[in-house]
Amino acid sequence: MEHFGLSGKTALVTGAARGLGEVAAGALAKAGADVAVCGRSRPGLERVGAAIRELGVRARGFELDVLSKDEVRSAVEKITAGLGPIGILVNNAGVNHRAPVLEHPEEQGDRIIGANRKGCFLVAQAAAPGASSSSTSPPSWAAGAIPPSWRASSLARPSTSAAAGPPGRGGGPC
Secondary structure, three states: OOOOOOOEEEEEEEOOOOOHHHHHHHHHHOOEEEEEEEEEEEEEHEEEEEEEEEOOOEEEEOOOOOOOOHHHHHHHHHHHHHOOEEEEEEEOOOOOOOOOOOOOOOOHHHHHHHHHHHHHHHHHHHHHHHHHHHOOOEEEEEEOOOOOOOOOHHHHHHHHHHHHHOOOOOOOOO
């Protein structure tokens, strides 16, 4: 990864205790970024954090419910104080309910939409102020993060709206 160095950058990865979030956190660490490993599973966070520290970068685990604005803001404050300003955000947290759509209870639908949409918004909103002032280059946003210039109304669109155009022009994944 000689041509892709992230030394001196701090990454926040939600849903990082397993799966794609764990893979993203590891890849960012291999490129030199310090990583805030966020999720709901304390044992998973400890395991992933330890593996990342073995790569020679800093990593801390943060238990985080992305649907709690207070928890999100508190975690971002702790991350910034402990690892530095957030320059990379991978908004990976999400939930699913495995059942045929006609058998989905409404409460499960609300839970899915809440975590997958609102949670994404809350984390991006909390992380954006520090990210935008952390360096002269713009922050790196990935996996459904919302760059600060995107409107909140983009959240009301289906995730396929990412193909609709660049920030500020109606597009925007989340």
